[in-house]
């Protein structure tokens with residue numbers, strides 16, 4: 852699996868976790884989070900670093916618009932520690 856595919860998976864996972872706790876009532880992603888995923892997938896696919904990309908958090912040329920950036924930051928802040936706590940092995944395997 853390439854770097855891009857890995858990042859997409861991790862992102863989807865984190866947004867799901869975030870949405871489950873904060874918005875979702877029936878286990879499905881809410882509209883806002885679906886849009887966030889869609890947007891992020893597009894950014895990742897168009898990343899100028901391609902498969903050599905690092906984690907988006909450490910990127911020197913961030914490509915998210917300010918609104919989406921704020922949203923994704925909230926997701927990371929919420930899901931990051933929970934991912935580590937609940938799924939440390941999965942986390943390590945993904946090396947996010």
Ligand SMILES: [Zn+2]
Pocket residue numbers: 869870871873874875880881882883884885
């Ligand atoms: Zn949501």
